Amino acid sequence: MAPPEDTSQPRLAAGCRWAAESKSGSAQERMILFPEGAIKLQGTGRQVLERCDGQRTFGQLIKELQGEFSAADPVKIRADISQFLEQLRHKRIVDY
Amino acid sequence: MISNPLALIAEITHRCPLHCVYCSNPLELAAAGSELSTEKWIDVFQQAGKLGMLHAHFTGGEPLARPDLTELIAGAHHAGLYTNLITSGIGLGEARLKELVDAGLDHIQVSFQDSREEAANWIAGAKAHAHKIDLSHLIHQHKIAFTVNLVVHRQNIDHLEEMIAFIERLVPERMEIAHTQYYGWALKNRAALLPTRAQLEKAVQVVAAAETRLAGRIRIDSVVPDYYARFPKACMGGWGRRLMLINPAGKVLPCHAAEVIPDMTFENVRDQSLEFIWQRSSSFQRFRGEEWMPEPCRSCDRRAEDFGGCRCQALLLTGNAAATDPACSLAPAHHIVEAALAEANSSAAVSQPITAASFVQLQHRTENLWSYRTNPE
Numbered sequence: 001m002a003p004p005e006d007t008s009q010p011r012l013a014a015g016c017r018w019a020a021e022s023k024s025g026s027a028q029e030r031m032i033l034f035p036e037g038a039i040k041l042q043g044t045g046r047q048v049l050e051r052c053d054g055q056r057t058f059g060q061l062i063k064e065l066q067g068e069f070s071a072a073d074p075v076k077i078r079a080d081i082s083q084f085l086e087q088l089r090h091k092r093i094v095d096y
Numbered sequence: 097m098i099s100n101p102l103a104l105i106a107e108i109t110h111r112c113p114l115h116c117v118y119c120s121n122p123l124e125l126a127a128a129g130s131e132l133s134t135e136k137w138i139d140v141f142q143q144a145g146k147l148g149m150l151h152a153h154f155t156g157g158e159p160l161a162r163p164d165l166t167e168l169i170a171g172a173h174h175a176g177l178y179t180n181l182i183t184s185g186i187g188l189g190e191a192r193l194k195e196l197v198d199a200g201l202d203h204i205q206v207s208f209q210d211s212r213e214e215a216a217n218w219i220a221g222a223k224a225h226a227h228k229i230d231l232s233h234l235i236h237q238h239k240i241a242f243t244v245n246l247v248v249h250r251q252n253i254d255h256l257e258e259m260i261a262f263i264e265r266l267v268p269e270r271m272e273i274a275h276t277q278y279y280g281w282a283l284k285n286r287a288a289l290l291p292t293r294a295q296l297e298k299a300v301q302v303v304a305a306a307e308t309r310l311a312g313r314i315r316i317d318s319v320v321p322d323y324y325a326r327f328p329k330a331c332m333g334g335w336g337r338r339l340m341l342i343n344p345a346g347k348v349l350p351c352h353a354a355e356v357i358p359d360m361t362f363e364n365v366r367d368q369s370l371e372f373i374w375q376r377s378s379s380f381q382r383f384r385g386e387e388w389m390p391e392p393c394r395s396c397d398r399r400a401e402d403f404g405g406c407r408c409q410a411l412l413l414t415g416n417a418a419a420t421d422p423a424c425s426l427a428p429a430h431h432i433v434e435a436a437l438a439e440a441n442s443s444a445a446v447s448q449p450i451t452a453a454s455f456v457q458l459q460h461r462t463e464n465l466w467s468y469r470t471n472p473e
Binding site: 001002013014015016017019020022023031033034035036038086089090091092 | 102148150151176178180202203205239240241242243269270311312313314315317
Protein backbone atom coordinates (compact mmCIF):
# COMPACT_ATOMS: atom_id res chain seq x y z
CA MET A 1 0.00 0.00 0.00
CA ALA A 2 1.40 3.38 -1.02
CA PRO A 3 1.24 6.78 0.74
CA PRO A 4 -0.69 9.59 -1.00
CA GLU A 5 0.97 11.39 -3.89
CA ASP A 6 0.86 15.15 -4.46
CA THR A 7 -1.88 14.72 -7.06
CA SER A 8 -3.99 12.32 -4.92
CA GLN A 9 -7.36 13.70 -3.85
CA PRO A 10 -8.03 12.35 -0.36
CA ARG A 11 -11.67 11.87 0.63
CA LEU A 12 -13.70 10.04 3.22
CA ALA A 13 -14.19 6.43 2.11
CA ALA A 14 -17.64 5.10 1.17
CA GLY A 15 -19.87 4.81 4.22
CA CYS A 16 -17.80 7.22 6.35
CA ARG A 17 -19.27 10.60 7.24
CA TRP A 18 -19.16 13.42 9.75
CA ALA A 19 -21.62 13.12 12.63
CA ALA A 20 -23.98 15.98 13.45
CA GLU A 21 -22.20 18.56 15.62
CA SER A 22 -24.56 17.81 18.49
CA LYS A 23 -23.02 14.32 18.78
CA SER A 24 -19.57 15.54 19.82
CA GLY A 25 -18.82 16.53 23.36
CA SER A 26 -17.43 20.01 22.68
CA ALA A 27 -17.11 22.69 20.01
CA GLN A 28 -13.45 21.79 19.39
CA GLU A 29 -14.37 18.24 18.63
CA ARG A 30 -15.97 16.61 15.60
CA MET A 31 -16.69 12.98 14.98
CA ILE A 32 -16.47 10.75 11.93
CA LEU A 33 -18.81 7.77 11.83
CA PHE A 34 -17.94 4.58 9.98
CA PRO A 35 -19.48 1.10 9.90
CA GLU A 36 -17.98 -0.35 13.04
CA GLY A 37 -17.35 2.74 15.10
CA ALA A 38 -16.47 6.40 15.27
CA ILE A 39 -13.39 8.56 15.79
CA LYS A 40 -13.30 11.86 17.60
CA LEU A 41 -11.11 14.49 16.00
CA GLN A 42 -9.73 17.74 17.24
CA GLY A 43 -6.76 19.97 16.45
CA THR A 44 -4.58 18.98 13.53
CA GLY A 45 -6.34 15.68 12.85
CA ARG A 46 -9.61 17.51 12.41
CA GLN A 47 -7.99 20.15 10.19
CA VAL A 48 -6.53 17.45 7.95
CA LEU A 49 -9.76 15.49 7.58
CA GLU A 50 -11.90 18.55 6.98
CA ARG A 51 -9.69 19.13 3.95
CA CYS A 52 -10.17 15.58 2.65
CA ASP A 53 -13.03 16.67 0.42
CA GLY A 54 -12.14 14.81 -2.76
CA GLN A 55 -11.43 18.18 -4.43
CA ARG A 56 -8.18 19.34 -2.90
CA THR A 57 -5.04 17.48 -3.85
CA PHE A 58 -2.72 16.11 -1.22
CA GLY A 59 -0.16 18.70 -2.37
CA GLN A 60 -2.60 21.58 -1.74
CA LEU A 61 -3.64 20.14 1.60
CA ILE A 62 -0.01 19.97 2.75
CA LYS A 63 0.69 23.50 1.56
CA GLU A 64 -2.31 24.85 3.47
CA LEU A 65 -1.30 23.17 6.70
CA GLN A 66 2.35 24.14 6.32
CA GLY A 67 1.07 27.72 6.07
CA GLU A 68 -1.15 27.27 9.10
CA PHE A 69 1.70 25.87 11.23
CA SER A 70 4.55 27.95 9.88
CA ALA A 71 6.58 27.49 13.04
CA ALA A 72 6.80 23.73 12.58
CA ASP A 73 9.19 21.87 10.28
CA PRO A 74 7.41 21.59 6.90
CA VAL A 75 9.13 18.27 6.13
CA LYS A 76 7.83 16.80 9.35
CA ILE A 77 4.32 18.13 8.68
CA ARG A 78 4.28 16.38 5.32
CA ALA A 79 5.60 13.13 6.73
CA ASP A 80 3.15 13.11 9.65
CA ILE A 81 0.10 13.85 7.52
CA SER A 82 1.12 11.31 4.91
CA GLN A 83 1.43 8.64 7.57
CA PHE A 84 -1.85 9.67 9.19
CA LEU A 85 -3.76 9.34 5.91
CA GLU A 86 -2.10 6.05 5.08
CA GLN A 87 -3.23 4.64 8.43
CA LEU A 88 -6.78 5.84 7.88
CA ARG A 89 -6.81 4.31 4.42
CA HIS A 90 -5.75 1.04 5.96
CA LYS A 91 -8.82 1.23 8.18
CA ARG A 92 -10.95 2.11 5.12
CA ILE A 93 -11.90 5.50 6.54
CA VAL A 94 -10.05 7.53 3.91
CA ASP A 95 -9.42 6.89 0.23
CA TYR A 96 -7.02 8.68 -2.11
CA MET B 97 -23.39 8.27 36.43
CA ILE B 98 -22.78 5.75 33.68
CA SER B 99 -21.81 6.83 30.18
CA ASN B 100 -24.35 6.68 27.37
CA PRO B 101 -24.83 3.64 25.13
CA LEU B 102 -23.11 3.79 21.75
CA ALA B 103 -25.23 1.66 19.49
CA LEU B 104 -28.66 0.17 19.10
CA ILE B 105 -29.13 -3.27 17.62
CA ALA B 106 -32.60 -3.25 16.14
CA GLU B 107 -33.74 -6.83 15.63
CA ILE B 108 -36.81 -5.74 13.74
CA THR B 109 -38.20 -9.17 12.88
CA HIS B 110 -37.34 -12.81 13.43
CA ARG B 111 -38.89 -13.81 10.13
CA CYS B 112 -36.27 -14.96 7.64
CA PRO B 113 -36.17 -16.70 4.26
CA LEU B 114 -32.93 -18.41 5.31
CA HIS B 115 -32.59 -21.20 7.84
CA CYS B 116 -28.88 -21.03 8.69
CA VAL B 117 -27.77 -23.76 11.03
CA TYR B 118 -25.75 -21.27 13.13
CA CYS B 119 -28.34 -18.47 13.32
CA SER B 120 -27.78 -16.15 16.29
CA ASN B 121 -31.49 -15.77 16.99
CA PRO B 122 -32.85 -17.50 20.07
CA LEU B 123 -34.45 -20.94 19.71
CA GLU B 124 -37.69 -19.32 20.83
CA LEU B 125 -38.36 -16.79 18.12
CA ALA B 126 -40.59 -13.75 18.53
CA ALA B 127 -43.92 -14.27 16.76
CA ALA B 128 -44.67 -12.14 13.71
CA GLY B 129 -47.84 -10.83 15.38
CA SER B 130 -45.88 -9.42 18.33
CA GLU B 131 -43.64 -7.13 16.26
CA LEU B 132 -43.38 -3.43 17.12
CA SER B 133 -45.16 -0.96 14.85
CA THR B 134 -43.43 1.45 12.49
CA GLU B 135 -44.32 4.38 14.76
CA LYS B 136 -42.91 2.71 17.85
CA TRP B 137 -39.61 1.95 16.14
CA ILE B 138 -39.31 5.54 14.92
CA ASP B 139 -39.96 6.74 18.46
CA VAL B 140 -37.26 4.35 19.73
CA PHE B 141 -34.72 5.76 17.22
CA GLN B 142 -35.54 9.29 18.40
CA GLN B 143 -34.90 8.22 21.97
CA ALA B 144 -31.66 6.50 20.93
CA GLY B 145 -30.40 9.64 19.20
CA LYS B 146 -31.17 11.76 22.26
CA LEU B 147 -29.42 9.25 24.51
CA GLY B 148 -26.25 9.89 22.50
CA MET B 149 -26.19 6.66 20.52
CA LEU B 150 -24.28 6.80 17.24
CA HIS B 151 -25.22 3.68 15.28
CA ALA B 152 -28.39 1.74 14.51
CA HIS B 153 -27.72 -1.77 13.28
CA PHE B 154 -30.76 -3.23 11.53
CA THR B 155 -30.85 -6.96 11.82
CA GLY B 156 -33.29 -9.82 12.21
CA GLY B 157 -34.26 -12.41 11.04
CA GLU B 158 -34.21 -10.69 7.71
CA PRO B 159 -34.88 -6.94 8.07
CA LEU B 160 -36.16 -6.82 4.48
CA ALA B 161 -39.08 -9.00 5.58
CA ARG B 162 -40.53 -5.78 7.05
CA PRO B 163 -42.27 -3.86 4.26
CA ASP B 164 -41.72 -0.62 6.22
CA LEU B 165 -37.91 -0.95 6.30
CA THR B 166 -37.41 2.22 4.24
CA GLU B 167 -39.45 4.22 6.77
CA LEU B 168 -37.49 2.71 9.63
CA ILE B 169 -34.12 3.55 8.03
CA ALA B 170 -35.36 7.10 7.40
CA GLY B 171 -36.51 7.33 11.02
CA ALA B 172 -33.11 6.28 12.35
CA HIS B 173 -31.32 8.58 9.91
CA HIS B 174 -33.41 11.58 10.98
CA ALA B 175 -32.62 10.77 14.59
CA GLY B 176 -28.94 11.33 13.70
CA LEU B 177 -27.95 7.67 13.76
CA TYR B 178 -25.54 5.97 11.38
CA THR B 179 -27.59 3.24 9.74
CA ASN B 180 -26.30 -0.24 9.02
CA LEU B 181 -28.36 -2.94 7.33
CA ILE B 182 -27.32 -6.51 8.10
CA THR B 183 -29.00 -8.66 5.49
CA SER B 184 -29.09 -11.79 3.39
CA GLY B 185 -30.20 -9.59 0.51
CA ILE B 186 -33.26 -11.73 -0.14
CA GLY B 187 -36.01 -9.29 -1.01
CA LEU B 188 -33.66 -6.58 -2.22
CA GLY B 189 -33.70 -5.49 -5.86
CA GLU B 190 -32.57 -2.37 -7.65
CA ALA B 191 -35.57 -0.19 -6.79
CA ARG B 192 -35.74 -1.03 -3.09
CA LEU B 193 -31.99 -0.59 -2.66
CA LYS B 194 -32.21 2.90 -4.15
CA GLU B 195 -35.12 3.70 -1.82
CA LEU B 196 -33.09 2.62 1.20
CA VAL B 197 -30.04 4.63 0.16
CA ASP B 198 -32.22 7.68 -0.48
CA ALA B 199 -33.73 7.20 2.98
CA GLY B 200 -30.25 7.52 4.52
CA LEU B 201 -28.74 4.04 4.56
CA ASP B 202 -25.00 4.36 5.29
CA HIS B 203 -23.76 0.80 5.21
CA ILE B 204 -24.90 -2.60 4.05
CA GLN B 205 -23.53 -5.89 5.26
CA VAL B 206 -24.36 -8.97 3.22
CA SER B 207 -23.64 -12.39 4.63
CA PHE B 208 -22.31 -15.17 2.43
CA GLN B 209 -22.39 -18.77 3.58
CA ASP B 210 -19.71 -20.07 1.21
CA SER B 211 -18.00 -19.45 -2.12
CA ARG B 212 -19.55 -22.61 -3.56
CA GLU B 213 -23.19 -22.31 -4.43
CA GLU B 214 -24.29 -25.81 -3.37
CA ALA B 215 -22.52 -25.58 -0.03
CA ALA B 216 -23.84 -22.07 0.65
CA ASN B 217 -27.41 -23.09 -0.03
CA TRP B 218 -26.90 -26.18 2.08
CA ILE B 219 -25.92 -24.10 5.14
CA ALA B 220 -28.69 -21.55 4.56
CA GLY B 221 -31.35 -24.16 3.84
CA ALA B 222 -32.41 -21.94 0.94
CA LYS B 223 -31.30 -21.06 -2.58
CA ALA B 224 -29.90 -17.63 -1.88
CA HIS B 225 -26.31 -17.61 -3.13
CA ALA B 226 -26.76 -16.50 -6.74
CA HIS B 227 -29.03 -13.63 -5.73
CA LYS B 228 -26.45 -12.33 -3.26
CA ILE B 229 -23.83 -12.14 -6.00
CA ASP B 230 -26.20 -10.12 -8.21
CA LEU B 231 -26.96 -7.83 -5.30
CA SER B 232 -23.25 -7.16 -4.66
CA HIS B 233 -22.97 -5.71 -8.15
CA LEU B 234 -25.99 -3.46 -7.55
CA ILE B 235 -24.53 -2.12 -4.30
CA HIS B 236 -21.55 -0.65 -6.15
CA GLN B 237 -23.84 1.75 -7.96
CA HIS B 238 -24.35 3.57 -4.66
CA LYS B 239 -22.05 5.50 -2.37
CA ILE B 240 -22.58 3.34 0.67
CA ALA B 241 -20.10 1.15 2.48
CA PHE B 242 -20.28 -2.54 1.65
CA THR B 243 -19.18 -5.29 3.97
CA VAL B 244 -19.27 -8.98 3.23
CA ASN B 245 -19.65 -11.22 6.20
CA LEU B 246 -18.58 -14.83 6.07
CA VAL B 247 -19.21 -17.27 8.87
CA VAL B 248 -16.57 -19.99 9.02
CA HIS B 249 -16.86 -23.39 10.66
CA ARG B 250 -15.84 -27.02 10.38
CA GLN B 251 -17.65 -27.59 7.07
CA ASN B 252 -16.16 -24.72 5.07
CA ILE B 253 -12.96 -23.63 6.80
CA ASP B 254 -10.75 -25.91 4.69
CA HIS B 255 -11.36 -23.75 1.64
CA LEU B 256 -11.12 -20.38 3.39
CA GLU B 257 -8.53 -19.18 0.87
CA GLU B 258 -10.97 -19.82 -1.97
CA MET B 259 -13.75 -18.04 -0.05
CA ILE B 260 -11.57 -14.97 0.54
CA ALA B 261 -10.69 -14.85 -3.17
CA PHE B 262 -14.42 -15.11 -3.93
CA ILE B 263 -15.25 -12.19 -1.63
CA GLU B 264 -12.40 -10.15 -3.08
CA ARG B 265 -14.11 -10.34 -6.48
CA LEU B 266 -17.25 -8.82 -4.93
CA VAL B 267 -15.08 -5.74 -4.10
CA PRO B 268 -16.40 -4.78 -0.65
CA GLU B 269 -14.66 -2.19 1.55
CA ARG B 270 -14.67 -4.69 4.38
CA MET B 271 -14.66 -8.41 4.87
CA GLU B 272 -15.71 -9.86 8.17
CA ILE B 273 -14.56 -13.41 8.79
CA ALA B 274 -16.42 -14.65 11.82
CA HIS B 275 -16.05 -18.02 13.42
CA THR B 276 -19.33 -19.46 14.58
CA GLN B 277 -20.32 -18.44 18.09
CA TYR B 278 -22.10 -21.16 19.99
CA TYR B 279 -25.49 -19.91 21.13
CA GLY B 280 -29.00 -20.86 20.11
CA TRP B 281 -29.00 -22.74 16.83
CA ALA B 282 -25.22 -22.94 16.58
CA LEU B 283 -24.94 -24.51 20.04
CA LYS B 284 -27.55 -27.05 19.03
CA ASN B 285 -25.45 -27.85 15.95
CA ARG B 286 -22.05 -27.43 17.58
CA ALA B 287 -20.70 -30.91 16.88
CA ALA B 288 -21.06 -30.34 13.14
CA LEU B 289 -19.65 -26.80 13.27
CA LEU B 290 -16.72 -26.68 15.70
CA PRO B 291 -13.46 -26.84 13.71
CA THR B 292 -10.44 -28.92 14.62
CA ARG B 293 -7.35 -27.22 16.02
CA ALA B 294 -5.44 -27.98 12.81
CA GLN B 295 -8.22 -26.37 10.75
CA LEU B 296 -8.16 -23.31 12.97
CA GLU B 297 -4.38 -22.88 12.88
CA LYS B 298 -4.35 -23.03 9.11
CA ALA B 299 -7.23 -20.52 8.93
CA VAL B 300 -5.34 -18.03 11.12
CA GLN B 301 -2.42 -18.14 8.67
CA VAL B 302 -4.71 -17.75 5.67
CA VAL B 303 -6.37 -14.68 7.20
CA ALA B 304 -3.03 -13.09 8.12
CA ALA B 305 -1.75 -13.55 4.56
CA ALA B 306 -4.96 -12.06 3.11
CA GLU B 307 -4.72 -9.06 5.45
CA THR B 308 -1.27 -8.26 4.14
CA ARG B 309 -2.24 -8.81 0.52
CA LEU B 310 -5.45 -6.73 0.69
CA ALA B 311 -4.16 -3.89 2.90
CA GLY B 312 -5.54 -0.54 1.79
CA ARG B 313 -8.15 -2.16 -0.45
CA ILE B 314 -10.27 -4.42 1.74
CA ARG B 315 -10.20 -4.25 5.49
CA ILE B 316 -10.47 -7.64 7.16
CA ASP B 317 -12.07 -7.94 10.55
CA SER B 318 -11.78 -11.42 11.96
CA VAL B 319 -13.44 -12.86 14.99
CA VAL B 320 -11.50 -15.76 16.51
CA PRO B 321 -13.41 -18.64 18.04
CA ASP B 322 -13.38 -18.20 21.78
CA TYR B 323 -13.37 -21.94 22.44
CA TYR B 324 -9.78 -22.01 21.20
CA ALA B 325 -8.67 -18.76 22.85
CA ARG B 326 -6.89 -18.48 26.19
CA PHE B 327 -9.14 -15.71 27.41
CA PRO B 328 -12.82 -15.02 26.78
CA LYS B 329 -14.20 -12.38 24.46
CA ALA B 330 -15.36 -9.04 25.85
CA CYS B 331 -18.91 -9.95 24.92
CA MET B 332 -20.85 -6.88 23.66
CA GLY B 333 -17.98 -4.76 25.04
CA GLY B 334 -19.27 -5.63 28.52
CA TRP B 335 -22.81 -6.10 29.81
CA GLY B 336 -24.71 -2.80 29.72
CA ARG B 337 -21.61 -0.83 28.79
CA ARG B 338 -22.04 0.01 25.11
CA LEU B 339 -24.99 -1.64 23.42
CA MET B 340 -28.71 -2.10 23.66
CA LEU B 341 -30.57 -4.72 21.63
CA ILE B 342 -34.27 -4.49 21.00
CA ASN B 343 -35.98 -7.67 19.87
CA PRO B 344 -38.90 -7.72 17.42
CA ALA B 345 -41.45 -7.61 20.25
CA GLY B 346 -39.81 -4.60 21.92
CA LYS B 347 -37.90 -6.33 24.69
CA VAL B 348 -34.65 -4.56 25.48
CA LEU B 349 -31.69 -6.88 26.00
CA PRO B 350 -28.03 -6.32 26.84
CA CYS B 351 -27.10 -8.90 24.17
CA HIS B 352 -28.56 -11.28 21.56
CA ALA B 353 -28.88 -14.31 23.76
CA ALA B 354 -29.74 -12.72 27.13
CA GLU B 355 -33.23 -14.17 27.21
CA VAL B 356 -31.78 -17.60 27.97
CA ILE B 357 -30.86 -16.37 31.45
CA PRO B 358 -33.60 -17.41 33.87
CA ASP B 359 -35.00 -15.25 36.67
CA MET B 360 -34.49 -12.07 34.72
CA THR B 361 -37.09 -9.55 33.67
CA PHE B 362 -36.41 -7.54 30.56
CA GLU B 363 -38.18 -4.23 30.09
CA ASN B 364 -40.12 -3.44 26.95
CA VAL B 365 -39.97 -0.19 24.96
CA ARG B 366 -43.77 -0.22 24.97
CA ASP B 367 -43.64 0.41 28.74
CA GLN B 368 -40.39 2.20 29.54
CA SER B 369 -38.04 4.73 27.96
CA LEU B 370 -34.65 3.63 26.67
CA GLU B 371 -33.04 6.07 29.10
CA PHE B 372 -34.77 4.47 32.08
CA ILE B 373 -33.87 0.99 30.87
CA TRP B 374 -30.22 1.92 30.30
CA GLN B 375 -29.76 3.68 33.61
CA ARG B 376 -32.13 2.00 36.02
CA SER B 377 -33.46 -1.36 34.88
CA SER B 378 -32.36 -4.31 36.96
CA SER B 379 -31.53 -6.27 33.79
CA PHE B 380 -28.93 -3.77 32.56
CA GLN B 381 -27.42 -3.42 36.01
CA ARG B 382 -27.27 -7.10 36.80
CA PHE B 383 -23.79 -7.77 35.35
CA ARG B 384 -22.60 -4.20 34.93
CA GLY B 385 -19.37 -3.29 36.70
CA GLU B 386 -17.44 -5.74 38.86
CA GLU B 387 -19.65 -6.32 41.89
CA TRP B 388 -21.19 -9.50 40.50
CA MET B 389 -17.88 -11.10 39.57
CA PRO B 390 -16.79 -14.39 41.09
CA GLU B 391 -13.17 -15.43 41.45
CA PRO B 392 -10.95 -15.74 39.47
CA CYS B 393 -12.44 -12.72 37.61
CA ARG B 394 -12.75 -10.48 40.65
CA SER B 395 -9.01 -10.30 41.24
CA CYS B 396 -7.95 -10.86 37.61
CA ASP B 397 -5.85 -8.23 35.81
CA ARG B 398 -7.94 -8.74 32.71
CA ARG B 399 -11.31 -8.00 34.30
CA ALA B 400 -11.52 -4.53 32.75
CA GLU B 401 -10.65 -5.97 29.33
CA ASP B 402 -12.97 -8.94 28.97
CA PHE B 403 -15.45 -8.27 31.81
CA GLY B 404 -15.51 -11.94 32.72
CA GLY B 405 -16.52 -12.97 29.20
CA CYS B 406 -20.02 -13.81 28.09
CA ARG B 407 -22.86 -14.21 30.61
CA CYS B 408 -25.04 -16.17 28.21
CA GLN B 409 -22.27 -18.61 27.39
CA ALA B 410 -21.65 -19.06 31.12
CA LEU B 411 -25.33 -19.89 31.59
CA LEU B 412 -25.59 -22.17 28.57
CA LEU B 413 -22.53 -24.22 29.49
CA THR B 414 -22.53 -24.18 33.31
CA GLY B 415 -26.12 -23.35 34.22
CA ASN B 416 -24.92 -20.27 36.12
CA ALA B 417 -24.95 -16.89 34.36
CA ALA B 418 -22.65 -15.38 37.01
CA ALA B 419 -19.87 -17.93 36.47
CA THR B 420 -16.60 -17.06 34.76
CA ASP B 421 -17.06 -17.73 31.04
CA PRO B 422 -15.91 -21.35 30.54
CA ALA B 423 -14.06 -20.25 27.38
CA CYS B 424 -11.48 -18.69 29.74
CA SER B 425 -8.53 -20.98 30.44
CA LEU B 426 -8.65 -19.79 34.07
CA ALA B 427 -12.35 -20.61 34.55
CA PRO B 428 -13.27 -23.34 37.05
CA ALA B 429 -15.60 -24.77 34.39
CA HIS B 430 -13.08 -24.62 31.53
CA HIS B 431 -13.17 -28.42 31.37
CA ILE B 432 -16.58 -28.13 29.65
CA VAL B 433 -15.04 -26.30 26.71
CA GLU B 434 -12.04 -28.63 26.74
CA ALA B 435 -14.38 -31.62 26.48
CA ALA B 436 -16.10 -30.09 23.42
CA LEU B 437 -12.69 -29.47 21.86
CA ALA B 438 -11.53 -33.00 22.62
CA GLU B 439 -14.62 -34.32 20.87
CA ALA B 440 -14.07 -32.04 17.85
CA ASN B 441 -10.44 -33.16 17.61
CA SER B 442 -10.89 -36.87 18.27
CA SER B 443 -10.30 -39.33 15.47
CA ALA B 444 -13.79 -40.72 16.01
CA ALA B 445 -15.04 -37.24 15.27
CA VAL B 446 -18.75 -36.62 15.30
CA SER B 447 -18.78 -35.57 11.71
CA GLN B 448 -16.06 -35.27 9.16
CA PRO B 449 -16.26 -32.16 7.02
CA ILE B 450 -18.38 -32.87 3.97
CA THR B 451 -17.17 -32.01 0.51
CA ALA B 452 -19.85 -30.15 -1.34
CA ALA B 453 -21.33 -32.42 -3.96
CA SER B 454 -24.82 -31.59 -5.03
CA PHE B 455 -27.37 -29.71 -2.98
CA VAL B 456 -29.80 -32.61 -3.00
CA GLN B 457 -27.17 -35.08 -1.93
CA LEU B 458 -26.03 -32.78 0.86
CA GLN B 459 -29.52 -32.32 2.18
CA HIS B 460 -29.94 -36.05 2.21
CA ARG B 461 -26.76 -36.53 4.24
CA THR B 462 -27.72 -33.69 6.54
CA GLU B 463 -30.74 -35.25 8.18
CA ASN B 464 -28.83 -36.48 11.19
CA LEU B 465 -26.15 -33.80 11.05
CA TRP B 466 -27.94 -30.67 12.13
CA SER B 467 -31.16 -28.73 12.66
CA TYR B 468 -32.14 -25.87 10.40
CA ARG B 469 -33.37 -22.71 12.04
CA THR B 470 -37.16 -22.54 11.94
CA ASN B 471 -39.39 -19.51 11.46
CA PRO B 472 -41.58 -17.77 14.04
CA GLU B 473 -45.34 -18.28 13.91
